[in-house]
Amino acid sequence: MSDSTRPPPTVAPWRQRLYEIIFEADTPAGKAFDVVVLVLIVVSVLAVMLESVRPIDEAYHRELRALEWTITGLFTLEYGLRLICARRPTRYARSFFGVIDLLAIVPTYLSLFLAGTQGLMVVRALRLLRAFRVFKLARYLQESQQLMRALRASMRKILVFLFAVVTIVIIVGTLMYVIESPTNPAFSSIPRGVYWAIVTLTTVGFGDITPQSVVGQVLASVVMIMGYGIIAVPTGIVSVEIARAARARPRICPACTLSGHESDARFCRGCGGDLAEIGQ
């Protein structure tokens, strides 16, 4: 993001300085700004949570409202500053974090006009997503990028896997409905059977719906042991991709851009170029 919104060197110095504080985290002021925003996010999400607790809301309704408006004010100010110092304000406003920043302030203003503001609570909880900006902070970047790369690389295999899981769950749920529904009111429809199958296959096991007949319990046993084995598949997929991402990380040959060199290799396997320059 910082590439697309960085102002050109000929921009006014105060805008350049503001940009560095707000969008970057390399300067002490930039780091301090990020920490303050992070604290505000956490406080505001805690406020949303406490507001939903009846006795706390009754005792501290005014304080919570005041806190909400203060934080919304600060977030509005921040959003304005971001729009001002970004080189391409519309591009920022349309970016993922731009939308999240806007969503962080809209619900409070909307609550002035709307009566039932239950649904707005969810939007206010989305403020947490703003905190992910913090990962641009220093050294967590590489870790989160590595994780993302591993997940993206395993996406297709996981989709195939999820499709198989959905098929199993629907067939098992239908079977369970046919077996249990005559005697067990908990399995009153196929969707409930499918819900039970998901609860069971994922080993969550709430216990609100359980098979009562012998045939149903035998089928449940098969599903549970299957789920036990099936859970191994996504773990295997992701493990392999994380291992690959971790291995591929730090070593790209500067000459031929090959990656995947052993961590103690000195020369590129493909072209023999010196790897020493990129360090461990």
Place this chain on the structure above:
Amino acid sequence: MSDSTRPPPTVAPWRQRLYEIIFEADTPAGKAFDVVVLVLIVVSVLAVMLESVRPIDEAYHRELRALEWTITGLFTLEYGLRLICARRPTRYARSFFGVIDLLAIVPTYLSLFLAGTQGLMVVRALRLLRAFRVFKLARYLQESQQLMRALRASMRKILVFLFAVVTIVIIVGTLMYVIESPTNPAFSSIPRGVYWAIVTLTTVGFGDITPQSVVGQVLASVVMIMGYGIIAVPTGIVSVEIARAARARPRICPACTLSGHESDARFCRGCGGDLAEIGQ
């Protein structure tokens, strides 16, 4: 399958064209056909699920019946076309997908003659299996083949593992029955004890049957910690096989057919043949 059912080049052009649309997915028409079938499958399975929900079925019984007959009609037409354009119709009819295709249309016709059609719902849910054809579509093929290969390679180890799990579960279930049955009506027989042991070892934990005595809870604790460790075994097995399948994937030496080359190797480790031709 496409190999075994592809008509010879001397076949009538319209049959050849029909074959390409129905059995293959390389042409735009073929892709469109697959997408339409996929949508019909999903709609028909949703209809089966909604039909089982009493209030929905009461309100929309006629619409759901009409939908069912429409889709069955289309699937019957499709089945007929597949029989016509396949080079070896009997071979197709006996293949896995041929049987599934037939099962997708039979239940609706049977429901005309049979009274209790509960059991037919399961057969209708099997239509979902037809959707697996979609993986012949483009690029998911390699992913699903890799997963299948990994699972097949770990099959024997998983069988040994499952045998050990079944033994543990039966012995633990019997022990639990002996310990708990005098005071706890939930453990009324060994099969129920075994059912509890499966629910516990797989970490599903419904909570409909729980040990009440101190000795029973101590044994349960041991089983749970054991299950915690045991779940590691299939995960380990599958991870290793997926890693192997992923590594073995793209690089088979054209000269000596060795596989398992590092992703940046240029020459075959076994015979020194050039690997460049097969690409990354």
Place this chain on the structure above:
Amino acid sequence: MSDSTRPPPTVAPWRQRLYEIIFEADTPAGKAFDVVVLVLIVVSVLAVMLESVRPIDEAYHRELRALEWTITGLFTLEYGLRLICARRPTRYARSFFGVIDLLAIVPTYLSLFLAGTQGLMVVRALRLLRAFRVFKLARYLQESQQLMRALRASMRKILVFLFAVVTIVIIVGTLMYVIESPTNPAFSSIPRGVYWAIVTLTTVGFGDITPQSVVGQVLASVVMIMGYGIIAVPTGIVSVEIARAARARPRICPACTLSGHESDARFCRGCGGDLAEIGQ
């Protein structure tokens, strides 16, 4: 075992033949014998399970008793034949499978003299362990040995891990008892708190004991997320050892006994010896 109990070549031919049938599985007769024993084991364990189901036992008590005595008779005969044809009968009688074979027949005879035979059911369920002999059958041997090797290699790390888990569980259980016991009768003692902690950390989650206070639920949340991360540790340990066992399997240099060669290596990395003789 077959090494220690194999009769010398000068033994009577019928004993030699009997030995091959009973202790080995290379001849057709030996394989058939193993299959028959396996079926008898499964039938007898199923009989134990059915006997514990009140209505079935009441309806078929005589048949189940007759079956039990028949199978016990056959197992007694088998045990006698094993003692006769083994070269060192006492050695066989003291071996793991020798003890299991004896335990398989003792309970039925004991039930003639003892009144309460509940506890004997567990001993009868141990018959299942006899089935593990079947893994000497053909090709499952390598798979089960590999699994055992991987588990044995990771044993020490898993012990360290289990010790940490037990410590966590006791400290969390005590903490939970102090927090919850004043208001929640389910946490009536520290052992119950520890039991809850085990149920939660292993993600079993029966739900028979749950925290009710806010502080208790916060602590429970921490324990659950911790358990989620902790489950990764044994999986990681076992995966690594299985990968190592799988890699080390087929390739040991005949010249210098080094193992761990890549599956396509032709020459030993350590001494340059030819690996071709041992095959893939």
Place this chain on the structure above:
Amino acid sequence: MSDSTRPPPTVAPWRQRLYEIIFEADTPAGKAFDVVVLVLIVVSVLAVMLESVRPIDEAYHRELRALEWTITGLFTLEYGLRLICARRPTRYARSFFGVIDLLAIVPTYLSLFLAGTQGLMVVRALRLLRAFRVFKLARYLQESQQLMRALRASMRKILVFLFAVVTIVIIVGTLMYVIESPTNPAFSSIPRGVYWAIVTLTTVGFGDITPQSVVGQVLASVVMIMGYGIIAVPTGIVSVEIARAARARPRICPACTLSGHESDARFCRGCGGDLAEIGQ
């Protein structure tokens, strides 16, 4: 620790001998001392647990009190001896194990002056941490160090992962509160929704709070399948790090300090130095 507290060679022989017995485990006396302390720890923690069980405490209150004071006396003696023979007593007293050793004896003395000693039970349970000293015993050291190294190496990735989990759990919990609270009193506030989300995502599934509405159950299904996939991530991270730690373990080139050599490599990959000296 042994480095920092080892007395210089010129120390009085009896102190040197005492040091070897108490702080080290290389001599028979040192090993025996460690075993005795380990037994005392286990006994004292069992006593704490039994004391909390009402009927046992009522029947054996005096015996448990006597046991507690005996063990506290022995631990006090041990603490004194450790202070005497350590070369730098203040350094020992401030170290992790020094604090734990002090915490092991303080609660019993405090119980003389304080009335409600419930909270002290937790401190007494912390005695278990003293048992971790036992891992300095012989050969478990390497295993526990390897595990610690793997966990430390994956710490940052796991933090990123945990942050993502916390975000998901808060957003899902808020959503669930908005969906369920109008009809389901179990979802009475957002914190309870978040608690439910944690219970579900970690696959614990107590079942004390469950969604009742159709929309809620659909969202729950998505969360469960997500949790099923998400559990793969920490497992993958830890597996990779354990594999790396295991590989890196025994082989560090004495000439250039590179690590990660294959277990059968004879020469350093980086500098060609001889690896034979460090052994397998």
